[in-house]
Amino acid sequence: MKLQDSCHEEAQSEDCMGAVHQSLLYQVGIDKLPKSLQRLIAEIGMRATVALVEAxxxxxxxxxKGVIASQAQARLESIVGIDAAGTLMRGHGGARLYVPRCADIQRESKEREIVDLFGALTEQMSVLRAVAHIASKYRLSDRTIERALKGAC
Known part of the structure; x- marks a missing residue:
C-alpha cells in the first residue's frame, strides 16, 4: 500500500489532532514497545514515530526512494517532517515498512484523556451530564465511558 489519502486524512482527522503531544508512547518504556517501533524511534525520533503511528x-x-519527488514523498514529509522522511527514504527507500497500530497504547491514552476530562467537567456539571458530554465528544456510548472511568479507579 502506498501512502494514500486515507493515511494522510487520518492524520488530519479530529481524533488524531494534537494527540502527538498527549500520546502515551512518550510515557511507555521503550522496551515495552514492538521491536519495529523501537527501531523507528532510533532512526527518526519519538515525535516522528508517534506521528507515523497515529497517521x-x-x-x-x-x-x-526519493530519487524523483513524488506525491508519496510529499505525504510522508507532511506526516513525519522533511528530515525524518529523508532518513526513512535513505534507510528504507523502495522497501515496504509495516507501521504498528499500538492499539493498546492508544486505547490507554484515550482512557486517560477521558478520565482527565471527566475530572475537569465534574467541577462544572453533574456526573451524568459530564458522561453524556464525553460520550458525545468521543462518539462512544455512555456505558463505554462509565467502564473507562470505572477501570481507572
Whole structure:
C-alpha cells in the first residue's frame, strides 16, 4: 500500500489532532514497545514515530526512494517532517515498512484523556451530564465511558 489519502486524512482527522503531544508512547518504556517501533524511534525520533503511528498505524507503506519527488514523498514529509522522511527514504527507500497500530497504547491514552476530562467537567456539571458530554465528544456510548472511568479507579 502506498501512502494514500486515507493515511494522510487520518492524520488530519479530529481524533488524531494534537494527540502527538498527549500520546502515551512518550510515557511507555521503550522496551515495552514492538521491536519495529523501537527501531523507528532510533532512526527518526519519538515525535516522528508517534506521528507515523497515529497517521498510518496498521498499514504497510511503500517507502519512496526519493530519487524523483513524488506525491508519496510529499505525504510522508507532511506526516513525519522533511528530515525524518529523508532518513526513512535513505534507510528504507523502495522497501515496504509495516507501521504498528499500538492499539493498546492508544486505547490507554484515550482512557486517560477521558478520565482527565471527566475530572475537569465534574467541577462544572453533574456526573451524568459530564458522561453524556464525553460520550458525545468521543462518539462512544455512555456505558463505554462509565467502564473507562470505572477501570481507572
Amino acid at each position: 498510518c498505524g496498521g498499514e504497510t507503506l511503500d517507502i519512496p
